[in-house]
Amino acid sequence: MIPNPLALIAEITHRCPLHCVYCSNPLEMAAVNSELSTAHWIDVFQQAGKLGMLHAHFTGGEPLARPDLTELIAGARAAGLYTNLITSGLGLAETRLQALVDAGLDHIQLSFQDSREDSGNWIAGAKAHAHKIELSRLIRRHKIAFTVNLVIHRQNIDHLDEMIAFIEQLAPERMEIAHTQYYGWALQNRAALLPTREQLNNAVEAVAAADKRLAGRIRVDFVVPDYYARFPKACMGGWGRRLMLINPAGKVLPCHAAEVIPNLEFENVREQTLEYIWQQSPSFQRFRGEEWMPEPCRSCDQRAQDFGGCRCQALLLTGNAEATDPACSLAPAHHIIEAALAEANSTATVSQPTTASSFVQLQQRAENLWSYRTNPE
Amino acid sequence: MAPPEDASQPRLATGCRWGAETKTGSEERVILFPEGAIKLQGTGRQVLERCDGLRNFAEIIGELQAQFGDADPAKIRADISQFLEQLRHKRIVDY
Numbered sequence: 001m002i003p004n005p006l007a008l009i010a011e012i013t014h015r016c017p018l019h020c021v022y023c024s025n026p027l028e029m030a031a032v033n034s035e036l037s038t039a040h041w042i043d044v045f046q047q048a049g050k051l052g053m054l055h056a057h058f059t060g061g062e063p064l065a066r067p068d069l070t071e072l073i074a075g076a077r078a079a080g081l082y083t084n085l086i087t088s089g090l091g092l093a094e095t096r097l098q099a100l101v102d103a104g105l106d107h108i109q110l111s112f113q114d115s116r117e118d119s120g121n122w123i124a125g126a127k128a129h130a131h132k133i134e135l136s137r138l139i140r141r142h143k144i145a146f147t148v149n150l151v152i153h154r155q156n157i158d159h160l161d162e163m164i165a166f167i168e169q170l171a172p173e174r175m176e177i178a179h180t181q182y183y184g185w186a187l188q189n190r191a192a193l194l195p196t197r198e199q200l201n202n203a204v205e206a207v208a209a210a211d212k213r214l215a216g217r218i219r220v221d222f223v224v225p226d227y228y229a230r231f232p233k234a235c236m237g238g239w240g241r242r243l244m245l246i247n248p249a250g251k252v253l254p255c256h257a258a259e260v261i262p263n264l265e266f267e268n269v270r271e272q273t274l275e276y277i278w279q280q281s282p283s284f285q286r287f288r289g290e291e292w293m294p295e296p297c298r299s300c301d302q303r304a305q306d307f308g309g310c311r312c313q314a315l316l317l318t319g320n321a322e323a324t325d326p327a328c329s330l331a332p333a334h335h336i337i338e339a340a341l342a343e344a345n346s347t348a349t350v351s352q353p354t355t356a357s358s359f360v361q362l363q364q365r366a367e368n369l370w371s372y373r374t375n376p377e
Numbered sequence: 378m379a380p381p382e383d384a385s386q387p388r389l390a391t392g393c394r395w396g397a398e399t400k401t402g403s404e405e406r407v408i409l410f411p412e413g414a415i416k417l418q419g420t421g422r423q424v425l426e427r428c429d430g431l432r433n434f435a436e437i438i439g440e441l442q443a444q445f446g447d448a449d450p451a452k453i454r455a456d457i458s459q460f461l462e463q464l465r466h467k468r469i470v471d472y
Contacts, residue, residue, distance in 0.1 A: 006414070054396060054409055054414050055413075080396075082396070082411075084412075107411040144392060145390075145392020145393070173390060173411075215378040216378035218468070219467055221412075
């Protein structure tokens with residue numbers, strides 16, 4: 001018997017007003033006219049509650065781009081789920097925030113791109129920073145849990161201390177300092193984002209000091225970059241072990257990036273129940289257990305901790321979804337990671353923020369450094 | 378970070394709440410928080426069910442010492458104090 005899934009990741013739209021260069025959305029996004037209806041989502045939340053799931057994480061794109069978000073939050077709460085909104089904050093002001101809280105929203109995770117306005121707007125490809133600060137003050141006037149998320153990478157990691165101090169004065173319960181993970185847009189922009197070893201070591205120290213200083217006031221969570229780790233991450237807690245992700249068009253995936261894996265058919269909530277998909281679909285069974293594992297995973301002591309690492313990363317970097325995650329120091333293809341690290345460490349250069357009067361101009365001015373995330377049709 | 382004082386009133390932190398009881402009479406209950414959940418049974422559950430923001434720490438300790446009369450009261454106090462301190466570090470409990 002397969003244990004129940006714990007959480008639903010509801011990717012309710014791929015539309016987003018931001019263009020973050022490290023976005024983990026797939027390069028091929030779900031079209032606007034393919035999005036699930038309100039009633040469909042509410043039915044999905046009912047199914048999730050009955051399956052024993054505990055959390056619904058609303059993400060995107062930008063979830064606020066859906067005008068029915070309040071109804072969806074209410075629907076998830078009515079199904080007994082804890083509701084978490086992962087947002088850029090664009091599209092949120094007092095009236096709508098109050099409506100979301102009234103609908104039962106438990107927690108809001110607001111992203112920042114930097115502590116500095118010019119750099120933040122440059123990374124996001126949008127003038128978003130000032131609004132986010134204003135919104136943080138508003139959030140603190142409501143009785144709702146508040147997390148600030150900040151993605152770090154080569155271009156902003158050098159002033160991590162300053163960013164932590166910035167987050168501290170926004171007074172969240174929790175801060176999440178997350179290294180970029182190299183999927184989707186971030187993989188495409190990896191050369192501009194991958195930090196040097198020295199940058200990483202400094203960041204580890206800064207986070208440890210902050211955790212000690214802020215203990216009991218602000219919880220500090222840190223997502224480490226797997227490129228520098230000895231063993232790979234237990235991606236999503238293992239394939240089909242804890243989570244189900246539903247994309248805007250209703251496709252059910254074991255993780256954000258799984259669609260890149262060829263020869264794998266993913267079911268859709270329009271045609272199948274979550275229970276069937278979790279327990280019986282070939283896609284969720286594909287990398288469960290240890291049968292699929294190659295060596296060195298199959299006989300490795302770590303296999304019950306990391307499950308062989310990330311299938312999508314294996315596919316993206318080696319062309320084979322069954323390979324040991326190249327992030328593992330024991331992987332036959334680890335040289336791919338080593339080559340990326342050698343390149344990242346060959347120079348310590350970082351770029352200066354670029355400003356522009358329009359997004360198109362910004363795209364043009366930054367095209368030698370990175371490409372901005374664009375929007376679905 | 379300091380352990381709870383006798384007069385402090387431990388409570389679940391903002392955004393943390395009890396999940397629905399799945400089966401009536403079940404030993405186990407969960408506390409939901411932003412990125413996860415903890416399953417509680419036995420003493421852990423009894424401690425957190427008393428963290429209602431009304432009882433103070435001394436009262437909580439007193440109730441549990443009375444309930445576990447044959448255990449060393451000093452050890453009960455030390456264990457509960459450490460338990461709440463760990464949960465505060467995770468921002469699941471405030472006091």
